[in-house]
Amino acid sequence: xxxxxxxxxxPIPAEPGASAAAAYRAGIFDPTVLSACIxxxxxxxxxxxxxxxxxxxSSPRGRITLMRALEEGRLDEDDPTLQHQAGxxxxxxxxxxxxxxxxxxxxxLEQWRDxxxxxxxxxxxxxxxxxxxxxxxxxxxxxxxxxxxxTTGAPEPDRPHLMLGCLERSLYxxxxxxxxxxxxxxDVPEGQGCCGALHAHxxxxxxxxxxxxxxxxxxxxxxxxxxxxCAAYLAxxxxxxxxxxxxxxxxxxxxxxxxxxxxxxxxxxxxxPARVGVKxxxxxxxxxxxxxxxxxxxxxxxELVELPSAGVCCGGAGTYSMLQPEMSxxxxxxxxxxxxxLGLDYLVSLNVVCTRQLASGVRRAKLPVRxxxxxxxxxxxx
Amino acid sequence: MxxxxxxxxxxxxxxxxxxxxxxxxxxxxVLLTDGDVEPYSRDATPLFRARPDAVVLPATTSEVxxxxxxxxxxxxxxxxxxxxxxxxxxxxxxxxxxVMVLTRMTAIKEISADELLAxxxxxxxxxxxxxxxxxxxxxxxxxxxxxxxxxVGGNVAMCAGGLRGLKYGVTRNYVLGLEAVLPxxxxxxxxxxxxxxxxxxxxxxxxxxxxxxxxxxxxxxxxLLPMPAVARTGVAYFDSLSDAGRAVAGVIRDGLVxxxxxxxxxxxxxxxxxxxxxxxxxxxxxxxxxxxxxxPEAVERSLGIMAATCERVGARGVTMARxxxxxxxxxxxxxxxxxxxxxxxxxxxxxxxxxxxxxIAEMVDxxxxxxxxxxxxxxxxxxxxxxxxxxxxxxxxxxGDVRHRAEAAFGEIFAAAMDLGGTITGEHGVxxxxxxxxxxxxxADQMAxxxxxxxxxxxxxxxNPGKLGS
Ligand SMILES: Cc1cc2nc3c(=O)[nH]c(=O)nc-3n(C[C@H](O)[C@H](O)[C@H](O)COP(=O)(O)OP(=O)(O)OC[C@H]3O[C@@H](n4cnc5c(N)ncnc54)[C@H](O)[C@@H]3O)c2cc1C
Ligand code: SF4
Ligand code: SF4
Numbered sequence: 001x002x003x004x005x006x007x008x009x010x011p012i013p014a015e016p017g018a019s020a021a022a023a024y025r026a027g028i029f030d031p032t033v034l035s036a037c038i039x040x041x042x043x044x045x046x047x048x049x050x051x052x053x054x055x056x057x058s059s060p061r062g063r064i065t066l067m068r069a070l071e072e073g074r075l076d077e078d079d080p081t082l083q084h085q086a087g088x089x090x091x092x093x094x095x096x097x098x099x100x101x102x103x104x105x106x107x108x109l110e111q112w113r114d115x116x117x118x119x120x121x122x123x124x125x126x127x128x129x130x131x132x133x134x135x136x137x138x139x140x141x142x143x144x145x146x147x148x149x150x151t152t153g154a155p156e157p158d159r160p161h162l163m164l165g166c167l168e169r170s171l172y173x174x175x176x177x178x179x180x181x182x183x184x185x186x187d188v189p190e191g192q193g194c195c196g197a198l199h200a201h202x203x204x205x206x207x208x209x210x211x212x213x214x215x216x217x218x219x220x221x222x223x224x225x226x227x228x229x230c231a232a233y234l235a236x237x238x239x240x241x242x243x244x245x246x247x248x249x250x251x252x253x254x255x256x257x258x259x260x261x262x263x264x265x266x267x268x269x270x271x272x273p274a275r276v277g278v279k280x281x282x283x284x285x286x287x288x289x290x291x292x293x294x295x296x297x298x299x300x301x302x303e304l305v306e307l308p309s310a311g312v313c314c315g316g317a318g319t320y321s322m323l324q325p326e327m328s329x330x331x332x333x334x335x336x337x338x339x340x341x342l343g344l345d346y347l348v349s350l351n352v353v354c355t356r357q358l359a360s361g362v363r364r365a366k367l368p369v370r371x372x373x374x375x376x377x378x379x380x381x382x
Numbered sequence: 383m384x385x386x387x388x389x390x391x392x393x394x395x396x397x398x399x400x401x402x403x404x405x406x407x408x409x410x411x412v413l414l415t416d417g418d419v420e421p422y423s424r425d426a427t428p429l430f431r432a433r434p435d436a437v438v439l440p441a442t443t444s445e446v447x448x449x450x451x452x453x454x455x456x457x458x459x460x461x462x463x464x465x466x467x468x469x470x471x472x473x474x475x476x477x478x479x480x481v482m483v484l485t486r487m488t489a490i491k492e493i494s495a496d497e498l499l500a501x502x503x504x505x506x507x508x509x510x511x512x513x514x515x516x517x518x519x520x521x522x523x524x525x526x527x528x529x530x531x532x533x534v535g536g537n538v539a540m541c542a543g544g545l546r547g548l549k550y551g552v553t554r555n556y557v558l559g560l561e562a563v564l565p566x567x568x569x570x571x572x573x574x575x576x577x578x579x580x581x582x583x584x585x586x587x588x589x590x591x592x593x594x595x596x597x598x599x600x601x602x603x604x605x606l607l608p609m610p611a612v613a614r615t616g617v618a619y620f621d622s623l624s625d626a627g628r629a630v631a632g633v634i635r636d637g638l639v640x641x642x643x644x645x646x647x648x649x650x651x652x653x654x655x656x657x658x659x660x661x662x663x664x665x666x667x668x669x670x671x672x673x674x675x676x677x678p679e680a681v682e683r684s685l686g687i688m689a690a691t692c693e694r695v696g697a698r699g700v701t702m703a704r705x706x707x708x709x710x711x712x713x714x715x716x717x718x719x720x721x722x723x724x725x726x727x728x729x730x731x732x733x734x735x736x737x738x739x740x741x742i743a744e745m746v747d748x749x750x751x752x753x754x755x756x757x758x759x760x761x762x763x764x765x766x767x768x769x770x771x772x773x774x775x776x777x778x779x780x781x782g783d784v785r786h787r788a789e790a791a792f793g794e795i796f797a798a799a800m801d802l803g804g805t806i807t808g809e810h811g812v813x814x815x816x817x818x819x820x821x822x823x824x825x826a827d828q829m830a831x832x833x834x835x836x837x838x839x840x841x842x843x844x845x846n847p848g849k850l851g852s
Binding site: 032035036037038039040041042044045054055056057059061062063065066069074075076079080081082085099100101102 | 413415416417418420421422423424425426428433439465466467483485486507509528530531532654656657658718720721722724725728729730
C-alpha cells in the first residue's frame with residue numbers, strides 16, 4: 001500500500017447502526033430470504049404500486065427495507081407506514097420474476113402479513129374473509145352443479161378432481177359449469193374446503209398450509225383449478241405435477257390425446273373472428289411461470305390480441321380491491337385504456353377474482369367489452 | 383470515518399423549516415415519519431445506512447432552488463437522489479438532513495433528429511431516454527447495467543459508464559449542456575446545444591461526476607447518434623479469466639475498437655445462469671461477451687476477427703448469437719451479474735478497480751492471488767474492454783472476521799490497481815464508500831483544490847456533505 005492516508009478509511013464502514021442492529025432480530029422473517037436483497041432496484045420498473053406513487057416505500061425494494069427495519073428493531077411494529085405498506089402491496093410477485101438475486105418476495109410478504117396483521121392489527125375485511133371462508137368449508141357446490149357433485153363414496157385418484165374456488169362456488173357457478181363441460185370426467189367432491197391461498201395472502205400462512213394439505217388428501221391425484229391463484233398456491237404446497245390450472249390442464253390433455261378435444265367452433269363477432277385479450281393471473285404467471293397455455297387456447301377459437309399490460313396485476317389481487325379500493329382502481333386503468341384502444345370484444349381472465357375486478361372496471365369505463373373466464377370463452381366455442 | 387467531522391449536521395428539522403418545505407413542494411411531497419424516510423436511508427451499497435430527517439420531492443427547478451436556498455440559510459444538509467442505484471453510498475445521508483429526490487422530474491422535453499440531441503429532466507431513466515430516442519432511429523450510447531432503474535441525473539452525477547464504453551465512451555462524452563441549481567439557489571446553464579463552445583471553464587464536465595456535491599442538476603442536454611444498422615454479439619469461453627483478458631488485449635492489438643467486451647469468471651457465469659437459464663457453459667473458467675455494431679459488413683468482419691482472436695488465445699468454444707433476441711438476452715444476463723451474485727451469500731461487496739487495458743490479465747491474476755491470501759470468496763466480472771474490473775467479495779457476516787479480511791483484500795486490490803497505473807474507481811464513484819482511498823489516488827494538493835472548488839460552489843457546505851471533495 002502506498003500513499004498517505006491510504007488506509008485511513010476502510011471501504012467497509014464501521015457504522016455503529018449496521019453492526020449493532022444486525023445483532024437484534026425479531027424473528028419475523030426467514031433471515032436467509034430477507035438478506036438476499038441487495039437493493040439494486042431492478043424490481044422498481046415492474047411494481048404496479050411504485051408506478052402509481054413513485055415513492056420508495058411502495059416499491060419492492062423499499063418494502064424489503066421496511067421489513068428489515070422491523071426485523072432489526074429500527075421501526076416500531078405499530079409504525080403507520082409498516083401497516084399501510086403491508087396492505088398496499090398487491091402481492092402480485094411481479095418483482096420476483098425480474099429479481100436477479102432470486103429474492104422470494106412472496107414468502108417475505110406472507111411472513112410480514114402474518115406478523116403485521118395478527119390480532120387487533122388485522123384489517124377488518126381480511127379478518128372477516130379469513131374467518132368466513134374457514135367456517136364454511138361446505139359452501140355449497142352451487143345449484144347449477146348439483147348432480148355432478150359427488151357427495152359420497154371414496155375419492156377416485158384416476159379422475160381429475162375439479163377444485164372450486166371459494167368465490168366461484170358462491171358467485172360464479174357458471175364458471176364451474178363450463179369447466180365441467182370441458183372436463184366431462186371430472187370428479188367434483190362436495191365440501192372440499194378452501195385451498196388456503198386467501199389465508200396465506202392475508203396474514204394466516206400457517207393455517208393456510210394445513211388447509212392445503214387437507215384438500216390434497218381429499219383429492220388424491222390430479223387437481224384442476226379454475227382459479228390461477230388457488231392453482232399457484234396449491235402447486236406450491238402440493239407440487240406442480242399434481243396441481244394444474246384449468247387452461248394448462250386442457251391444453252396438455254388435448255395435445256396428448258387429440259380425440260379428447262371436443263370440436264371447437266370459431267367465435268365470431270359481426271362475422272369476423274372475435275378479438276380476445278388475456279389478462280394473466282399474477283400468482284399463476286409470476287409464481288408458477290404459466291401464461292402461454294391460456295393464449296394458445298384462445299388462439300384456437302378467436303383472434304388473440306396481446307395486451308401490453310397483460311402481465312400487470314389487475315388490482316383485484318384476492319381481497320385487495322376491498323382493502324385498497326383506490327389503488328386497486330388506479331392499477332387497473334391502463335388495462336381498460338388498452339382494451340378500448342385495441343378494440344377488444346372479450347377480455348379473458350384466469351381467476352374469478354380478476355373477472356370481478358375487470359368487470360367492474362369495464363362497467364365503470366362503459367366499455368363494449370365482455371369479461372369472461374377462460375372456460376366460459378371456450379364454452380362459447382362448443 | 384470522517385462523516386461526523388466538521389460541517390453542518392441537522393438535528394431534527396424545526397417546525398418552521400418543515401412548514402416552509404411543505405409550502406414549497408406541497409404537503410404530500412414532504413416525508414417525515416420514520417417509516418416513510420426509512421426506505422431512503424440506503425442505496426445499492428451494502429453496509430451503509432443513515433436515516434434522513436426528511437425526504438422532499440420537488441417537481442420543478444424553482445422548487446429545487448427554493449429548497450436549496452432555505453437549506454443554505456439554515457445550514458441543513460441536502461443529499462440529491464435519483465433512483466438510489468449507485469454503488470458508492472453516494473446518497474446516504476450520513477449527517478441527516480434532507481434527501482431531495484428528483485424522480486418526479488421526468489419530462490423528455492425534446493428529441494431532435496436534426497441536431498442529434500435530447501433534452502430531459504433528471505428523473506428520466508436511462509432506458510426511457512434510450513427507448514424514446516430509438517423510436518426516432520437515434521442511439522443514446524451510454525449503457526450502464528442499471529439502465530432500467532438509474533436516472534439520467536444520477537448517470538451524469540456519477541459519470542456512469544456501461545457496456546458500450548470501449549467504442550462509445552461514457553456519460554461525460556454525451557453531456558452537451560446542463561441546467562443546475564447551486565446550493566445557494568442560483569440557477570445556472572452550462573454548455574448548451576452546441577458541439578463546439580469554449581466560452582468559459584468547462585463546468586459541464588466539472589458537474590459530470592460531481593456526485594451531487596456541487597449543484598443539483600435539473601435539466602440535461604445529451605448528444606445522440608444515428609442508430610447503427612445492426613448490432614451483434616458472440617460468446618467465447620476460456621479456461622481462466624486471465625486467458626479472457628489476453629483475448630481482450632489481442633482484439634485491441636488487432637486494431638479493433640468493438641462496442642462491447644465484457645467478461646465474467648466462473649462464479650459469475652454460474653450465478654447468472656441460475657437466474658437467466660441461457661444454457662451458458664457452467665464449466666468454463668471465464669466467459670467473454672463480445673459485440674459490435676455498424677453496417678452489416680463491418681460487423682461481420684469485426685465479429686469474425688474477434689472470434690478468431692479468441693480461438694488463437696485458446697478459447698474452449700466460441701458461439702455467435704443467432705438473432706437480436708439472443709443478443710439482447712446475453713446482454714441482459716450480463717447486466718444482472720451483480721445482483722445475481724447476491725445468491726451466493728448475504729453480503730455482496732463490489733469494487734471497481736480499473737487498469738490500463740494491456741494490464742487486465744495481470745490485474746486479474748493479482749486479484750486472484752490477493753483473495754486467496756486473505757481467504758475470501760471473490761467473483762470477478764467487468765467491462766474488460768475498458769480495463770474496468772468489478773471484483774466482488776461475497777460473504778456471510780456471521781463468518782468470524784471475514785469482514786476484516788475482505789477489507790484488507792480490497793485495500794491490496796486498490797494498491798495493485800494503482801501500481802499498474804490504474805485507479806480506485808472506474809465508474810461507480812467515490813461517495814462515502816471510497817473516500818478513504820481518494821487522497822492516495824489524487825495526492826494532497828489535488829485534494830486541497832477539490833475542497834476549494836467545493837467551497838466556491840457551496841459556501842455553507844450543505845450539499846451532500848462528507849462526500850467526494852468535501
Ligand atoms: C446492478 C447494478 C448495475 C450497475 N451497472 C453500472 C454500470 O454498468 N456502469 C456504471 O457506471 N454504474 C453502474 N451502476 C451504478 C449506478 O446505477 C449508477 O451510478 C447510476 O448512474 C446511478 O443513478 P441513480 O439515478 O440511481 O443515482 P443515485 O444513486 O440516486 O445517485 C447517485 C449520485 O448522484 C447524485 N445525484 C442524483 N441525481 C442528481 C441530480 N439530479 N443532481 C445532482 N446530483 C444528483 C446523488 O447525490 C449521488 O451522489 C450499477 C448499479 C447496479 C445496482
Ligand atoms: S428485490 Fe431483487 S431486484 Fe429488487 S432490489 Fe432487491 S435484489 Fe434488487
Ligand atoms: S408483489 Fe407486486 S405490488 Fe407488491 S412489491 Fe412486488 S411488484 Fe410491487
